Amino acid sequence: MKGTPKxxxxxxxxxxxxxxxxxxxxxxxxxxxxxxxxxxxxxxLHVEAPGQHEGASTLPTGFVYPSMDQLSETLAIVLKHYGIKSAIGLAIGAGAYIMAKFALNHPDMVEGLVLINISAQSEGWMDWAAHKILCSTRSLITFVQLQEEIQTNHDLIATYRHHIQNGVNQSNLQQFVKSYNSRKALDVERPVQGGTINVRTLKCSSLLVVGDSSPAVDAVVDCNSKLNPTKTTMLKMQDCGGLPQVDQPGKLVEAIKYFIQGLGYMASASMTRLVRSRTSSGTSIASMDGSRSRSQSTRSHTNVEQRGRSQTDVSMQSVSNSPSEPVLPALNRTEVSC
Incomplete structure (x- = not known):
C-alpha cells in the first residue's frame, strides 16, 4: 500500500x-x-500473484495454484481486508484478465478499469508457445521477448531477460502460467440496441491500452468489440511495444489522467503531453500533423470534491469502428491512438 486511502x-x-x-x-x-x-x-494498492514477489520461496509441494476465478475473488478479499469500498483497476496481461473478472463479479467495487494488453479469449497460440517453452527450458525468457515485442529496445529486453532469469522463482512462475493458460474466455457480451437488456458486460468505464507494435493488438481489438461501446475506449499507443507503461510512461500517465477526470476526479490536473483542443462535436475530425488525424471528444463530469462541473477535451487520432457494428453514440465509441 502506497499512501493512505481517502x-x-x-x-x-x-x-x-x-x-x-x-x-x-x-x-x-x-x-x-x-x-x-x-x-x-x-x-x-499493489497486489502480486502467489509466489511472484521478489525473493519468493518455492511454493510447497501439494500447493494448488489458484485459478483465474479464484485470483479475481482474492482481489475482493484484499479490498475488504483494508476496508476499501472501491477501486480504479490498473493491470496488464494476465493481471488485466483477472481484474476484468473481478469487475464483472463485483461491479460495485470497481469505478473504472485501465487494462493493458487484455485478452478476453481462452488459451491462444501465444499461450501454447509459452507452455512449450516452459516444458523445454523452464524459462519464460524467449516467450516474454515474443510477447512484448520490443525488438528496437535491446537494453529493455536485456533488463527483463535478466529479471526473469534471475529474479523470478521459476517453479512458481510455471504454476502462474499454467493457471493463466487454463483460463476460460471472458464471459462478456456487447449490448446491442433492441437486444437483450441485461447482457453480461463491464458496468464501469474502461480504457483498453495496447502498443501499436505489440502482438496483443488483435486480442485487445477483439476484447474491445465485446464490451459496451458507450463505456469503453481503446487507446493504441504509437511507437510502443508490449510494455507501454515502461516504453511510454509519460504518455500513458496523461491518458490515465484524462480517464480519471472522466470518472469525476482530479478536475484541475495539469495536462502537458497530449494535444488539447475544444470542440462542440464529439465526432469532428481535424488534421494533427498532415499524416495523422484526430478525434476530439468532450467529457462533462462532476468534481467529487467541489461538486462543480468541468469539461475535459482530449485530442487523439481516431480510428472508426466497423460499419457492421450497431449504431450507438459516437462520442464514447471511438478507438483512439496517440
Missing part, C-alpha cells in the same frame, strides 16, 4: 503480468514525475 475515494489497484511483479511491472510508471500528481490524490 474517505469516499477509490484506491488505484494494480495487478502485474506473467513473469513480472509489481515493481518490475509498474515502477517505471509510478516513478515518472507526471504520475506524482495522481499519487497525491489516490492511495495505491
Amino acid at each position: 474517505p469516499n475515494r477509490p484506491v488505484i489497484l494494480t495487478l502485474h503480468d506473467i513473469g513480472l511483479n509489481h515493481k518490475t511491472c509498474f515502477n517505471p510508471l509510478f516513478n515518472h514525475e507526471d504520475m506524482q500528481e495522481i499519487s497525491r490524490h489516490f492511495a495505491v
Whole structure:
C-alpha cells in the first residue's frame, strides 16, 4: 500500500503480468514525475500473484495454484481486508484478465478499469508457445521477448531477460502460467440496441491500452468489440511495444489522467503531453500533423470534491469502428491512438 486511502475515494489497484511483479511491472510508471500528481490524490494498492514477489520461496509441494476465478475473488478479499469500498483497476496481461473478472463479479467495487494488453479469449497460440517453452527450458525468457515485442529496445529486453532469469522463482512462475493458460474466455457480451437488456458486460468505464507494435493488438481489438461501446475506449499507443507503461510512461500517465477526470476526479490536473483542443462535436475530425488525424471528444463530469462541473477535451487520432457494428453514440465509441 502506497499512501493512505481517502474517505469516499477509490484506491488505484494494480495487478502485474506473467513473469513480472509489481515493481518490475509498474515502477517505471509510478516513478515518472507526471504520475506524482495522481499519487497525491489516490492511495495505491499493489497486489502480486502467489509466489511472484521478489525473493519468493518455492511454493510447497501439494500447493494448488489458484485459478483465474479464484485470483479475481482474492482481489475482493484484499479490498475488504483494508476496508476499501472501491477501486480504479490498473493491470496488464494476465493481471488485466483477472481484474476484468473481478469487475464483472463485483461491479460495485470497481469505478473504472485501465487494462493493458487484455485478452478476453481462452488459451491462444501465444499461450501454447509459452507452455512449450516452459516444458523445454523452464524459462519464460524467449516467450516474454515474443510477447512484448520490443525488438528496437535491446537494453529493455536485456533488463527483463535478466529479471526473469534471475529474479523470478521459476517453479512458481510455471504454476502462474499454467493457471493463466487454463483460463476460460471472458464471459462478456456487447449490448446491442433492441437486444437483450441485461447482457453480461463491464458496468464501469474502461480504457483498453495496447502498443501499436505489440502482438496483443488483435486480442485487445477483439476484447474491445465485446464490451459496451458507450463505456469503453481503446487507446493504441504509437511507437510502443508490449510494455507501454515502461516504453511510454509519460504518455500513458496523461491518458490515465484524462480517464480519471472522466470518472469525476482530479478536475484541475495539469495536462502537458497530449494535444488539447475544444470542440462542440464529439465526432469532428481535424488534421494533427498532415499524416495523422484526430478525434476530439468532450467529457462533462462532476468534481467529487467541489461538486462543480468541468469539461475535459482530449485530442487523439481516431480510428472508426466497423460499419457492421450497431449504431450507438459516437462520442464514447471511438478507438483512439496517440
